[in-house]
Amino acid sequence: MLTLYHAPKSRSSSIVWLLEELGQSYQMRVVDIRRADGSGSRDAHNPHPHGKVPALDHDGQHVFETAAIALYLTDLFPEKGLAPKVGDPDRGEYLSWLAYRPGVIEPSLMMRRLNVTHVPGAMGWAPAEEVEAFLNQTLETREYLLGNRFSAADIITGGAIYYLTMFKVMHETPVLKAYTDRITARPAFKRAMES
Numbered sequence: 001m002l003t004l005y006h007a008p009k010s011r012s013s014s015i016v017w018l019l020e021e022l023g024q025s026y027q028m029r030v031v032d033i034r035r036a037d038g039s040g041s042r043d044a045h046n047p048h049p050h051g052k053v054p055a056l057d058h059d060g061q062h063v064f065e066t067a068a069i070a071l072y073l074t075d076l077f078p079e080k081g082l083a084p085k086v087g088d089p090d091r092g093e094y095l096s097w098l099a100y101r102p103g104v105i106e107p108s109l110m111m112r113r114l115n116v117t118h119v120p121g122a123m124g125w126a127p128a129e130e131v132e133a134f135l136n137q138t139l140e141t142r143e144y145l146l147g148n149r150f151s152a153a154d155i156i157t158g159g160a161i162y163y164l165t166m167f168k169v170m171h172e173t174p175v176l177k178a179y180t181d182r183i184t185a186r187p188a189f190k191r192a193m194e195s
């Protein structure tokens, strides 16, 4: 049994989208979380070590961190074709894109939003302008992050591009707009947004 600990309009929506793409049955436990506006509070029913979402329970195995949950689920259901398998030439790039969201996109764009100066050499991620340039350059010639194949990287990292451009933290360009329109046109995305 898969149980997703979820809070509406949060990072766990990416995992709802992924589960909908995978077509798996799962249980959703909606939990309260602390929100940036000061509302909400840590929920005692949430097994996440920091009271955050998403968290996943799979027959007693606990997984947390969005990228780790995505990798866990796509490895669990390889036949669904949402990720290159071990040995596939796209596997390395897939893993890189999964890690790129929490490791590079989120910290660099959050620094921009909070007006924090990037210190070259001191931070483990590139400045926001460089990240944007890299994403635009990549997606200029590709339909999806892995080329012409949709994968969970588009849900996790593409989903972040969608939210960050929507909230105007990342600059929208025709390339990024065409890409986010493409991935959010999927029926599974629309189902996930209803949860």
Ligand SMILES: N[C@@H](CCC(=O)N[C@@H](CS)C(=O)NCC(=O)O)C(=O)O
Residues within 6 Å of the ligand: 009, 010, 011, 012, 033, 034, 035, 050, 051, 052, 053, 054, 064, 065, 066, 067, 102
């Ligand atoms: N690095 C985590 C971040 C998770 C996270 O911060 N989730 C937010 C919701 S979007 C949350 O639960 N916030 C509540 C809190 O910080 O206590 C991941 O990628 O899963």
